[in-house]
Amino acid sequence: MLTVKELNAQGKRVIVRVDFNVPLKEGVIRDDNRIQAALPTIKELLSKGARVILLSHLGKVKHKEAPEVVEAQKKKNNLAPVAVRLAELLGQPVTFVNATRGEEVEAAAAALKDGEVMLIQNTRYEKGEEKNDPELGAYWASLGDAFVMDAFGSAHRAHASTHGIPSTLKAAGKEVALGYLVEKEVSNLTRCVNVADEDRPYIAILGGLKVSDKIKVIESLLTKCDKILIGGAMAFTFLKALGHTTGTSPVEDDQLEYARNCYTKANGRIVLPIDSIVGDAFDPAVRTTVQILEDTNVPGEFQGLDIGPKTRELFASEISKAKMIFWNGPMGVFEQEEFQKGTVAVCEAIAKLSGKAFTVCGGGDSAAAIKQFGYVKEFSHVSTGGGASLEMIENDGHLPGIDVLG
Ligand code: ADP
Numbered sequence: 001m002l003t004v005k006e007l008n009a010q011g012k013r014v015i016v017r018v019d020f021n022v023p024l025k026e027g028v029i030r031d032d033n034r035i036q037a038a039l040p041t042i043k044e045l046l047s048k049g050a051r052v053i054l055l056s057h058l059g060k061v062k063h064k065e066a067p068e069v070v071e072a073q074k075k076k077n078n079l080a081p082v083a084v085r086l087a088e089l090l091g092q093p094v095t096f097v098n099a100t101r102g103e104e105v106e107a108a109a110a111a112l113k114d115g116e117v118m119l120i121q122n123t124r125y126e127k128g129e130e131k132n133d134p135e136l137g138a139y140w141a142s143l144g145d146a147f148v149m150d151a152f153g154s155a156h157r158a159h160a161s162t163h164g165i166p167s168t169l170k171a172a173g174k175e176v177a178l179g180y181l182v183e184k185e186v187s188n189l190t191r192c193v194n195v196a197d198e199d200r201p202y203i204a205i206l207g208g209l210k211v212s213d214k215i216k217v218i219e220s221l222l223t224k225c226d227k228i229l230i231g232g233a234m235a236f237t238f239l240k241a242l243g244h245t246t247g248t249s250p251v252e253d254d255q256l257e258y259a260r261n262c263y264t265k266a267n268g269r270i271v272l273p274i275d276s277i278v279g280d281a282f283d284p285a286v287r288t289t290v291q292i293l294e295d296t297n298v299p300g301e302f303q304g305l306d307i308g309p310k311t312r313e314l315f316a317s318e319i320s321k322a323k324m325i326f327w328n329g330p331m332g333v334f335e336q337e338e339f340q341k342g343t344v345a346v347c348e349a350i351a352k353l354s355g356k357a358f359t360v361c362g363g364g365d366s367a368a369a370i371k372q373f374g375y376v377k378e379f380s381h382v383s384t385g386g387g388a389s390l391e392m393i394e395n396d397g398h399l400p401g402i403d404v405l406g
């Protein structure tokens with residue numbers, strides 16, 4: 001696959017699909033990480049004298065809702081503040097076009113000079129974006145001479161902007177390439193998919209909320225990993241499946257059989273918590289009790305909100321033997337101070353592997369936790385894509401938004 005470095009971009013209109021899906025509150029950007037992450041690719045193209053046309057989605061626009069709801073969602077997910085921030089970071093003007101198609105877009109694209117950059121409005125303003133409407137993909141493709149994919153967080157979706165554009169351009173004999181961000185993600189995550197002998201023992205750590213979201217990744221990891229440590233709310237579905245009581249912990253009852261099968265198939269390679277920290281409510285405003293539970297049977301009125309101290313030690317000791325780690329999903333409700341210790345303990349254990357093992361974390365909330373606790377530098381790679389990194393592992397290294405470039 002071609003990379004942005006190799007792309008012949010001088011004087012060309014290069015369409016770049018970036019991930020500017022930043023957290024916005026009342027039009028104010030709360031974290032500009034994703035804009036920062038796109039800079040190397042944008043700067044490379046500008047320094048080559050390309051005319052850069054940026055496309056990104058932002059938030060959700062549900063076109064099936066009533067027109068006034070759709071309008072409200074569009075208003076909330078307006079990319080205009082992103083253009084302002086991008087201009088500051090680049091130190092040069094960014095032309096923002098408050099439209100996704102039509103004369104205004106075409107005129108701005110035509111007026112671009114070498115080394116200039118423009119951003120159009122949120123791709124999800126278009127109903128056809130998420131449906132990968134071929135007409136929309138072809139229309140956007142008609143604005144440029146080449147395409148660069150740098151939105152790793154959207155690479156698991158075949159949408160008009162991630163799939164329609166490159167497939168149209170490729171069919172027309174134009175160049176399509178990977179951006180720096182995507183290139184780095186792909187090379188790091190591929191290592192977690194095609195496991196080399198020197199990367200064993202390979203240990204996966206899973207947590208977070210939903211088993212059903214992560215089902216396929218568990219199965220896939222079982223074929224690749226030496227061990228899977230399971231914490232977070234997810235562990236309670238497994239524990240219930242094995243006959244433990246789980247109180248009011250979040251359990252997905254329709255996944256019990258699946259969890260039981262996985263556990264059996266794993267033949268001892270799935271490691272579950274042996275104790276937990278429980279509370280009588282999730283909401284701190286109504287909670288009266290938090291306590292350490294010495295075993296894995298949660299009594300009636302309680303719910304498990306973090307792994308317990310013995311599990312922290314058990315997981316840390318397993319982690320200390322690893323040559324490679326893939327981690328997705330926090331060990332507890334890390335947003336609340338009482339339930340941070342499990343997630344911090346995993347961070348700490350992984351930090352001890354620094355320089356000795358290859359360690360990757362993927363997942364929106366997991367990455368936020370690592371950042372909050374100050375461990376980003378201790379990891380070999382923290383993925384910018386949650387769903388995309390999981391799907392990359394599930395699909396044995398394949399993602400629609402990457403494969404289309406090959
Ligand atoms: P990621 O975004 O990293 O993929 P998820 O979205 O699957 O992770 O899960 C993150 C959420 O899981 C966090 O908001 C955290 O509070 C929650 N969580 C973890 N453990 C528990 C638990 N025992 N009970 C309830 N929620 C939990």
Ligand code: MG
Binds near residue numbers: 364365
């Ligand atoms: Mg999440």
